[in-house]
Amino acid sequence: MANVLANIFGSSPVRPLEKHIGIAFSCAKQLHAFFAAAIKGDWEKAAVVRRQIEKLEHDADDLKKKIRLGLPKSLFMPVPREDLLELLLVQDKIANRTKDVSGIVLGRKLPIPADIADQFLEFVDRNVDAAKQARKSVRELDELFTAGFRGAEVELVTALIDKLDQIETDTDDKQAALRASVYAIEETLNPVDAVFLYQVIELTGQIADMAERVGRRLELLLSH
């Protein structure tokens, strides 16, 4: 039997969105273990981590579809539905990029030169940091909804996004430095591997870019 009061509430997208960024971050986090294995040339271990990445990316995708289905146009929400869907989309891309980058590395068993190994891992970790900060920011969504997107909570989220931007800038610097290091040893590398190494660096850097875009989307919500 249907009940009026129960049915006027649409399914809230807030907790599911927070859960989704959690999965996306867990996915990105696997990159440390993945590259650590790749650097050692332990491709068995890397394959195990890669399967975990695929599973998490898949989970994020499923949840993304579920959230979309739960957001029909007839919903009345404090913020535009489109903005929430955009946020969801960029959150999902964090997981997508993670899957892409691990796919290329594992598929080619791409060797990562020992000379740049530490620098490379540092760069990866910084990108994961950006995803983590994105998660921290998105996790404030329920508080933002409660406070009606005004007041002290907005300042708190703005500060979190500022920090996210700093981390992203840092990844950019690290990315430039890492490319320079690869360039310095380019002669010693297999040319095809070198090309792909640049591509892997580029794709990894996009994880922080997507995290930053999560911040931009959140900011848009704040301005309503």
Add this chain to the structure above:
Amino acid sequence: MEAQVIYIALAALFGIFMAWGIGANDVANAMATSVGSKALTIKQAIVVAAIFEFLGAVLAGGAVTDTVRKGIVDSDLLIGSPELLVYGMLAALLAAGTWLFIASKNGWPVSTTHSIVGAIVGFAAVGIGVDAVQWGKVGTIVMSWVVSPLTAGFLAYLIYQSVQRLILRQEDPLAKAKRYVPVYIFLAAFTITLVTILKGLKHVGLTISLRDSYILAIAIATGIAVIGAVIIQRIEPDKKAEKNAHFYTVERVFGILMIVTACGMAFAHGSNDVANAIGPLAAVVSVAQTGAIAAKSTLPIWVLALGGGGIVIGLATYGRHVIATVGKKITQLTPSRGFAAELAAATTIVIASGTGMPISTTHTLVGAVLGVGIARGIDAIDLRVVARIFVSWIVTIPAGAFLAIVFFFIFKTVLP
């Protein structure tokens, strides 16, 4: 004499069944907000609802019951044939009950109040004559159906805005909550007691002067606010839970407030909805006992108590399941939002009860929830369902009227 006994017995049977239905279904809407926000457990909600529904019905249900039993049908036209009123009221009860049964089977969001008023207007207009309906009064009642959700929505908007400004958007919401929530408790308790004292108690036979009414209401409300404040002061922040949700402890403070507004909501609901079940019963009883239509007849308290009792039984037998189901679905109504909706709805309903307006408590609550939504308080409201409510609102009145007309002619033929 025999016919009179049959009339009263039938009316009582239908009336109790209707009250049972209200307790089983409608009360859930009044209580589920508190259960959904975890301010009350289901058991506590049942106890609160049982006590306050009954009190509301008996202490403040008189005016609305009077409207239903003698405000809609012009009894002057029936002085020669009082039995027509009996058939009509029995038909109205049965029609409303049947329509509610059909509607709830199909999941249509219909209102008990709309059904019963539609049914009474239907049998009076067709069974007796168009002039038998006090159209002016009916017009006022229909207006109140538009006004009450709007009023509740507006009040809820203001209340939730004030909560956001004073508490939720502040640097230290917990400290602010501890400071302001007792004030809200006072406001909730004050409005409901005052309206009850001013408008309800005269039906119980108590008259208190205006000045004393205010003093009494302030005294009672202060007492409740002080008790609330003491309990609130003892709430300690839960650092672990707050890591995930900064408003965790703040919401617990609002939970205390919500217990008060839940009592108010149950009271308000009892005061208005009891009339749907026992207004017709009371009309039948007064005709059957005196054998004539007495315009000045007073409402026997036992009739109110019967209605209140029927609601409580419906709540205890079936309503608790509905509360549990609804409560699970409305978790978006956290205590800070739920109390705003409840306080606005309860205030609107109690004032309507005091002025004798039979309104839809559920629609009033829906209006209040929308008000909180407009104040950017609700994550997502499904506007399709709101539209469906509006449509069923319009369908219910002719449906109730049609069924009542059918039953009226059946009773006229079958009953002595």
